[in-house]
Every structure is written in C-alpha cells, then in structure tokens.
Amino acid sequence: MLFGFWEDFFYYIQHEGFERIINLFWYFFYLEAPRFILMDLIVLAVIVWPSKKRKLKYEAARNAFFAENPLISIIVPGKNEGEHIFALVTGFREQTYSNIEFIIVDDGSTDDTYTICRNLKQNGLIDIYLRNEERGGKASAANLALRYATGKYIVHVDADTSFDRDAIESIIIPFYLDSRVGAVGGNIKVRNSKDSILSSLQAIEYLQTISVGRMVTAYLGIYKIVSGAFGAFRRDLLDRLGGWDIGPGLDGDITVKIRKLGFKVAFEHRAVGLTQVPVTLNKLSNQRLRWSKSLIRFRFRKHNDIFMPSQAFTFSNFFALFDNIFYNLILDVLWFYYFVDLIVNNLEFLLFIIPLKLIIYSVSSYIQFFVVLSLSERRRQEMRLLYYIPLMMVYNGYYMRIIRSMAYVKEIFWYSSYNDAWNPAKSSKKAKEFGL
Amino acid sequence: MSDPIFGRKISNDRNLEIILINDFNSVDIRKLAIYDALILDYTDRDGCSRFVRQCRNSMIGTIYLMPIFILSINHEIDKVMEAMSDGVVSSVQIEAIISRIDRIRLRQDQLVSVDSSSPDIRILTKAMRFMFTRETRLTPVVDHKSHIGYNFPVISDHYDQTNLKEMFQLFETATEKEYFRSRFVDKLHVCSSCYSSFLNFRETCPKCESADLVTENLIHHFVCAYVGPEHDFLSGDYLVCPKCNRMLRHIGVDYDKPSLIYNCKNCSHVFQEPVMEAFCFVCKKNNSIDSLIDVPIYSYELTPIGEETAQNGPSRDVAEDVSIPGFITATTFNIFLKYEIERAKTSKESAAGSLVIRLSPRTRENMGSNYNRMMLEIADFVKNATLSTDILSLVNSNTFLFISPETNRERLDGLINQIKGSVIKLLESSLPGIDIEISVQTVTIDGSLPQNDVLTQLIGSGR
Numbered sequence: 001m002l003f004g005f006w007e008d009f010f011y012y013i014q015h016e017g018f019e020r021i022i023n024l025f026w027y028f029f030y031l032e033a034p035r036f037i038l039m040d041l042i043v044l045a046v047i048v049w050p051s052k053k054r055k056l057k058y059e060a061a062r063n064a065f066f067a068e069n070p071l072i073s074i075i076v077p078g079k080n081e082g083e084h085i086f087a088l089v090t091g092f093r094e095q096t097y098s099n100i101e102f103i104i105v106d107d108g109s110t111d112d113t114y115t116i117c118r119n120l121k122q123n124g125l126i127d128i129y130l131r132n133e134e135r136g137g138k139a140s141a142a143n144l145a146l147r148y149a150t151g152k153y154i155v156h157v158d159a160d161t162s163f164d165r166d167a168i169e170s171i172i173i174p175f176y177l178d179s180r181v182g183a184v185g186g187n188i189k190v191r192n193s194k195d196s197i198l199s200s201l202q203a204i205e206y207l208q209t210i211s212v213g214r215m216v217t218a219y220l221g222i223y224k225i226v227s228g229a230f231g232a233f234r235r236d237l238l239d240r241l242g243g244w245d246i247g248p249g250l251d252g253d254i255t256v257k258i259r260k261l262g263f264k265v266a267f268e269h270r271a272v273g274l275t276q277v278p279v280t281l282n283k284l285s286n287q288r289l290r291w292s293k294s295l296i297r298f299r300f301r302k303h304n305d306i307f308m309p310s311q312a313f314t315f316s317n318f319f320a321l322f323d324n325i326f327y328n329l330i331l332d333v334l335w336f337y338y339f340v341d342l343i344v345n346n347l348e349f350l351l352f353i354i355p356l357k358l359i360i361y362s363v364s365s366y367i368q369f370f371v372v373l374s375l376s377e378r379r380r381q382e383m384r385l386l387y388y389i390p391l392m393m394v395y396n397g398y399y400m401r402i403i404r405s406m407a408y409v410k411e412i413f414w415y416s417s418y419n420d421a422w423n424p425a426k427s428s429k430k431a432k433e434f435g436l
Numbered sequence: 437m438s439d440p441i442f443g444r445k446i447s448n449d450r451n452l453e454i455i456l457i458n459d460f461n462s463v464d465i466r467k468l469a470i471y472d473a474l475i476l477d478y479t480d481r482d483g484c485s486r487f488v489r490q491c492r493n494s495m496i497g498t499i500y501l502m503p504i505f506i507l508s509i510n511h512e513i514d515k516v517m518e519a520m521s522d523g524v525v526s527s528v529q530i531e532a533i534i535s536r537i538d539r540i541r542l543r544q545d546q547l548v549s550v551d552s553s554s555p556d557i558r559i560l561t562k563a564m565r566f567m568f569t570r571e572t573r574l575t576p577v578v579d580h581k582s583h584i585g586y587n588f589p590v591i592s593d594h595y596d597q598t599n600l601k602e603m604f605q606l607f608e609t610a611t612e613k614e615y616f617r618s619r620f621v622d623k624l625h626v627c628s629s630c631y632s633s634f635l636n637f638r639e640t641c642p643k644c645e646s647a648d649l650v651t652e653n654l655i656h657h658f659v660c661a662y663v664g665p666e667h668d669f670l671s672g673d674y675l676v677c678p679k680c681n682r683m684l685r686h687i688g689v690d691y692d693k694p695s696l697i698y699n700c701k702n703c704s705h706v707f708q709e710p711v712m713e714a715f716c717f718v719c720k721k722n723n724s725i726d727s728l729i730d731v732p733i734y735s736y737e738l739t740p741i742g743e744e745t746a747q748n749g750p751s752r753d754v755a756e757d758v759s760i761p762g763f764i765t766a767t768t769f770n771i772f773l774k775y776e777i778e779r780a781k782t783s784k785e786s787a788a789g790s791l792v793i794r795l796s797p798r799t800r801e802n803m804g805s806n807y808n809r810m811m812l813e814i815a816d817f818v819k820n821a822t823l824s825t826d827i828l829s830l831v832n833s834n835t836f837l838f839i840s841p842e843t844n845r846e847r848l849d850g851l852i853n854q855i856k857g858s859v860i861k862l863l864e865s866s867l868p869g870i871d872i873e874i875s876v877q878t879v880t881i882d883g884s885l886p887q888n889d890v891l892t893q894l895i896g897s898g899r
C-alpha cells in the first residue's frame with residue numbers, strides 16, 4: 001500500500017517532468033531558492049573560505065584595537081529585567097576585553113531591578129545606574145544611557161542576552177578592519193533551544209536568518225538591522241544622530257540612519273550573544289506581530305525618501321529597503337496567490353504535491369543548515385537541530401507568513417503600532433502627530 | 437542655730453532650717469545635711485549652676501535629695517538647672533515653698549537606708565528616690581550641651597558623654613523590672629562610635645565621597661526621544677531640543693522631567709542616588725546612615741512596684757538572686773496577670789490579692805540580715821497555705837502577690853487575711869513587741885480593669 005504510493009508518486013514526477021515541476025513550484029524555484037540558497041552558498045564560498053590574507057588582516061585589526069584600548073560603553077536600557085541583570089553584569093566580567101563601562105537605564109521598572117542594580121552599583125559592577133520612575137520608552141532610555149556614556153564605542157545589549165567570552169572584542173574589531181564601518185551587528189543565537197519544539201525551530205530560524213542571512217546581506221551591502229540585543233556603534237555617529245528615535249523598530253531605524261550618513265554597517269558572525277526566545281505559541285505570536293508591524297512603519301512611512309531621488313539616495317540603501325520590502329511584503333501577497341493557484345489547479349494531484357513540496361523545502365532547508373553548521377563555532381550543540389528541519393516548512397511557510405500578513409494588514413489600515421504598549425502613551429501621541 | 441558662714445538663714449514660722457546662699461565658693465556641701473532646704477541666688481549663674489550640680493551629683497541621700505530652690509528675679513534660668521532644682525522663686529517669700537518642702541521631707545522619711553555595692557544600682561536607687569520624693573516623672577530636657585541633645589536631670593551627669601549607652605541600658609533594665617513605666621518622647625539617631633547626635637547629614641558621591649555635588653533635572657523630549665540634563669536644552673529663556681531643534685513649550689505635552697541627576701564636581705561621576713552620610717562633630721567619624729543607632733527617648737514614671745522599691749531599695753537577695761520555689765518574678769507575674777485579665781473577659785472571673793508587710797525603717801535596719809530570713813519563712817508559710825493552682829510572687833522583699841484563677845474575691849480575701857493573722861501571731865511570738873503593719877488588698881479580675889489599675893489597687897493604695 002505504502003509502496004504503491006511511492007510508485008505512483010515517482011510516476012507522477014516522471015510524467016510531469018522537471019520543467020513542469022519547476023513551473024508548478026515557481027515561487028520556490030524563481031524567488032526563494034536564488035535569494036536564500038544560492039546567495040548563502042556564494043557568500044560562504046567568498047567570505048568564509050579560509051584565506052591567509054584575510055586572516056592576517058584580521059590579526060592586524062585586532063592588534064590595533066588592543067593597542068588603542070578604547071573605552072567601550074555597554075548600555076542596557078530596559079524595563080523589568082531584574083532577573084537577568086545580575087547574570088548579565090557578572091557574565092561581562094568574563095570578557096576578554098576589559099576596558100568597558102556598564103550603564104543601565106531602568107525605565108520605570110516595577111520589579112526588583114532597583115534593588116539588584118543598587119547592590120551591583122555598590123559593589124562596583126555597574127558604573128552608572130539611572131532610573132526613571134515613570135516609563136519613557138526604550139528609545140529614550142537608550143538615549144539617556146548614550147548621553148552619559150563616555151566610551152568611544154557604544155555596545156547596545158538587551159538584558160536577557162548573554163555573551164561568548166570574546167563577544168566584545170569580536171564586535172569591535174570590524175571598526176578596525178574598515179574605517180568606513182559605522183555600526184556592527186552581533187550574531188544572536190538561541191540559548192533555550194531545548195525548551196520546546198517551538199524554541200528549537202526558532203533556533204534554526206535564528207541561525208538561518210541571522211547567522212547566515214545577515215552575513216549575506218552584509219556582504220551585499222544591504223544589511224538592514226543591527227540588532228538591539230547586540231549591536232555596536234561609533235559614539236560620534238550616534239551623537240550626530242541624537243541617538244535613537246521612538247520605536248518600535250528603533251534598531252532598524254538607527255541602522256538606516258547610519259547608512260544615510262554614508263557609513264557601512266557590518267555583521268560579525270563571530271560575535272555571539274545568546275538570547276531567550278518565547279517557548280509558547282502565544283508569546284511567540286505576540287512578539288512576531290510586534291516585529292512585523294515595525295517593518296511597515298519604518299520602511300515605508302518614515303524612510304520613504306529612500307525611494308526618491310534625493311541627497312539621501314544611494315543604490316545600496318535602496319536595495320536594502322527594497323530587499324526587505326520585496327521579500328517580506330510583496331512576496332507575501334504573491335505567495336497567497338501562488339498557494340491558492342497551486343491547490344485550485346492541481347486538486348487531483350494534491351496527494352503528490354504535498355509530499356513533493358515537503359521534500360523540496362526540506363532539502364533546501366538542509367542545504368541552508370549545512371551552510372550554518374560550516375560557519376558555526378558550536379557545531380556539536382547545533383547538530384541536534386537537524387531533526388527539526390522538516391518542520392521548518394510549516395514554521396516559515398505557513399505560521400510566520402500568516403503572522404506577518406496579519407501584522408501588515410493591521411498596521412497599514414489601522415496604524416496599530418502607535419497604540420502598542422511598547423511606547424508610553426505620551427510619546428506615541430506625539431509621534432503620530434508628527435507622522436513619525 | 438546661728439547663721440552659717442556661707443549663707444543667711446531665712447526665718448519662718450515653721451522653724452525649718454532654710455538658708456539663702458549667694459556665695460558658692462566657700463560652701464562645704466558635706467555640712468549641708470543639717471538644713472531642711474536651700475535657696476540659691478542665681479545672680480552668680482555659673483557658681484549657682486555648679487553648686488546645684490555638686491549637690492545633685494552627690495551619692496549621699498541627704499545631699500542629693502535636698503530641697504533646692506533657685507532665686508531669680510527675671511526667671512531666665514537654664515532649663516536643665518530648673519529641672520534639677522525644686523522650683524524657681526522670684527523673692528524670699530518662702531510661704532509658697534514651705535508646703536513643697538514638707539511634702540518632700542515627708543516622703544523622704546519613708547525611705548529605708550540601703551547600701552549597695554554596684555554603681556548601677558546606686559544610680560538607679562537615686563533616680564527612683566528622686567522621683568519618689570518629688571512625685572514626678574524622670575523627664576529628659578532638651579540640652580544642646582549634651583551630646584545626645586537631651587539631659588536626664590540628676591542622672592545624666594553620672595555618665596560620661598561618650599558612654600551614654602550605659603545610662604540607656606539602666607533605664608531599660610528598670611523598665612523590664614517593672615520599676616519604670618516609659619512614655620515615648622523622641623527618637624534619636626546617634627553616632628555609632630560615640631553616641632553623639634551632633635551630626636551633619638550630607639549627600640556624597642558614591643565614587644569619591646565628595647560632597648561637592650550639583651543636581652539637575654533630566655528632560656525627555658517625547659517626539660524625538662532625546663533625554664538629557666536641562667542645560668542641554670537651555671537656550672536663553674527657552675528650552676530648545678539639541679537633537680531636533682524643536683522648541684519645548686509645554687511640560688507633560690512636549691516633554692517631561694523624569695528624574696533628577698547628580699553630578700560630582702570632584703570626579704564628574706553621574707548618578708541618581710547620592711550616598712547619605714552623617715559626619716559626627718564629636719568623634720569626626722563618617723557614619724553611613726544604616727550604621728547610625730536608633731535611640732528612643734522616653735520619660736519615666738515610677739510604677740507601684742517602683743515606688744515600693746524606691747523606699748526599700750532594689751531587692752538584692754530575696755526573690756531576686758535566690759529564687760524561692762513556687763514564687764515567680766514580678767515580670768512573669770505581670771504577664772500572668774495580663775493573660776488572666778484577657779481570659780476573664782470571656783470566661784469565669786478570678787481574684788488577685790496582695791499582702792504587704794511593713795516594718796518601720798528603724799526596725800528593719802535593726803533586723804539586718806535577719807529580715808531576709810524572716811521573709812523566707814513567711815514565704816514558705818504562704819506557699820503552704822495556698823492552693824497549687826494559685827500564682828504567687830514576692831516583690832521587693834515585702835510584698836506578696838496572688839492570683840487565684842477562677843476563684844471569687846471573697847475566698848481569696850478570707851485566705852489572705854487568714855495568712856495575715858497567722859503571720860502576725862508568728863512574728864509576735866518570735867519577736868515580741870515588733871512594730872509591724874500588714875495590709876491586705878484584693879481585686880476581682882473580670883476583665884474590666886486594665887493590668888496597671890489592678891496593680892495600683894494591690895500595691896499602690898493603703899499607704
């Protein structure tokens with residue numbers, strides 16, 4: 001019976017022919033495969049292939065950095081992060097680079113953040129601790145930290161992120177590799193991947209979209225978001241920009257601004273931070289809805305000058321935004337058409353199309369994942385994620401797409417992120433008024 | 437009696453020996469005991485003050501308990517001096533003070549002379565006797581010359597300024613033993629090393645401890661999320677955002693001031709929580725606020741037990757150091773009494789009673805150590821005459837206290853009077869002609885009377 005199915009299945013493929021199959025899955029073969037798989041392979045070949053010249057250049061940059069020994073300001077804006085702060089601060093004592101100052105801005109926390117920070121400060125583990133009794137929003141908290149930071153570079157971290165021992169030196173070295181670098185994004189991986197299937201899937205997602213995905217976009221010069229969870233900036237540039245604007249999406253926003261100033265934005269896969277991801281479907285959905293909404297708001301509304309011929313216009317900025325909007329927004333609309341079309345026109349072959357689709361996507365996911373593993377510094381631990389890869393089609397193809405579409409629709413038609421709890425009402429009101 | 441060399445005798449129709457002193461240098465205070473009262477001329481303030489202190493600081497009862505009045509025309513007298521004296525008069529018209537002198541002398545006559553070795557006990561006895569004879573509370577007086585800012589008249593001078601801790605310990609002990617009842621006056625925060633409250637509280641930099649700090653408001657511009665100190669925004673009389681150049685017009689609408697920021701002028705450290713320090717002007721120690729010692733200041737009043745103790749001296753052996761089987765201490769008795777009163781509110785009533793044995797001071801002195809032996813014998817008798825459920829205590833070597841749970845007052849009254857009769861018989865047979873007075877009191881415990889009133893009825897009355 002089962003054997004009979006596969007017999008029919010292969011007959012079906014043979015009968016249809018490769019050209020027909022490629023046309024059937026046109027969405028994958030023409031749009032997704034070139035962008036995600038081909039690029040990964042090319043970039044892997046170009047950047048990661050061991051090269052003695054690159055290695056020497058990196059060593060020289062590292063030496064220059066350690067010789068200068070600049071002060072690095074670690075800034076941690078946050079609300080109700082009390083449970084993470086101690087681990088974060090003590091974790092930083094393990095860093096290979098030690099000339100750092102620690103600035104924590106407590107944005108109206110109602111938990112025990114105050115007590116913990118006060119204690120840490122008394123013990124000299126925090127340099128500056130500032131607290132707003134009333135919440136001002138993440139951007140204002142980051143800006144307050146920036147105002148009193150004295151380091152040459154600012155490293156923005158989220159309190160729930162933890163770091164590899166060489167994370168700080170790794171994220172700063174790119175500034176010494178290329179003086180036109182204005183900001184460097186760190187590599188974020190998942191710490192709690194073993195908590196649930198969902199967190200394992202997110203671990204794979206992070207590895208594909210951040211570790212490899214950002215390497216590709218950075219190489220192409222279209223890297224778009226320096227993650228707030230782990231990102232480094234030249235302080236003089238942040239000062240020129242007046243710091244962050246009100247969020248959500250402030251991470252992407254500041255990156256675009258740095259590009260507009262004419263600086264490069266680099267990604268450093270060797271600078272690794274681990275983050276805690278949502279374990280339940282409900283929490284994950286909420287998180288992703290918020291992230292997706294920011295795309296519309298900041299790509300489209302605020303930085304639409306990037307599409308217009310003007311002073312700020314450069315091709316790479318244009319492509320950075322285009323890539324983001326094309327692959328996330330336009331393709332989503334197209335995908336629904338493709339999905340419905342595929343089902344409606346091939347109803348009688350659906351039994352074959354579904355496994356075929358699963359096979360194609362899994363194969364492509366495995367290819368991507370091998371790229372990931374070849375780059376990874378913790379290959380052994382990540383190997384176990386291989387089991388979950390077949391599920392990625394559902395995770396990426398259906399779940400994420402639905403969440404994204406919901407967010408776009410809501411944001412485009414109802415401006416819903418202005419009402420989010422993310423920003424205090426006083427700031428949201430003003431932002432809406434000024435069309436930010 | 438002829439005029440003394442250092443003063444002038446004030447004649448009065450009661451023939452009391454009262455002298456007015458205005459030259460304090462020539463006075464030998466040991467010779468003062470023969471007088472009934474002193475009036476001191478305050479014209480020589482320093483001399484007078486020194487003299488009052490000298491008298492009150494003496495450890496001889498007849499000296500420190502001497503009725504002393506201060507003669508001052510304009511009444512501007514140091515508050516501590518006033519509290520140490522028995523009053524201020526504006527003329528030598530002594531009619532007004534005679535009744536006061538009589539009253540003090542009368543109560544002084546009730547005191548039994550005691551000899552105590554421990555300095556603490558001697559000071560405590562002195563405090564209680566002063567309170568007893570003056571029928572007054574021991575009330576602290578605000579005094580800037582004292583390191584703690586308060587002076588306990590007659591007592592404070594016995595303690596070194598840097599060692600006031602011992603004085604508070606003595607008061608605490610007296611309160612625990614139920615001699616004193618305290619009433620809250622104030623709370624002090626004193627230096628942890630020298631007990632001084634002469635402190636300078638100051639905010640200092642958590643990094644370099646400098647007190648040279650400036651404070652400034654932070655401003656948060658809502659529209660662009662810029663946050664900085666006020667001076668970032670100041671542009672003449674206006675507030676202009678350094679990031680977006682917009683003018684800030686309306687607090688709460690355009691911007692707010694989320695917090696205050698401190699800047700250290702010495703090391704330029706930025707912070708929000710300065711370290712509070714208390715610098716001690718006496719020993720120059722920098723105290724952290726947490727290390728300051730909290731000292732509650734109370735005024736004290738003698739309890740009935742305290743009054744009894746003031747007269748007979750704090751008990752030394754009986755019921756104090758040697759515990760008599762079957763008898764509990766005054767403190768424990770008080771606790772039992774409190775519970776019994778609570779219990780009686782909802783349950784059957786009980787009875788409490790007392791049996792106080794009084795000998796004249798002279799008789800008691802003559803008996804010497806035989807007195808204790810006698811009391812132990814009586815205690816034994818009391819114990820055998822009562823039920824095992826009765827709660828017994830012996831206070832001040834002369835007062836037996838009883839609680840008879842779930843008994844009516846008549847039964848207890850009968851019982852104690854029976855004991856009284858037997859004790860009198862016993863004493864008169866063994867010590868013929870003894871001058872003895874025994875009083876019996878009983879009270880119903882039904883929850884209507886608070887504990888202190890019960891005690892007052894048992895011990896306080898009948899004198």
Ligand SMILES: [Zn+2]
Pocket residue numbers: 657659660661662677678679680681682
């Ligand atoms: Zn502004």
Ligand SMILES: [Zn+2]
Pocket residue numbers: 641642643644645646700701702703704705
């Ligand atoms: Zn300082």
Ligand SMILES: [Zn+2]
Pocket residue numbers: 627628629630631632716717718719720721
């Ligand atoms: Zn001191």
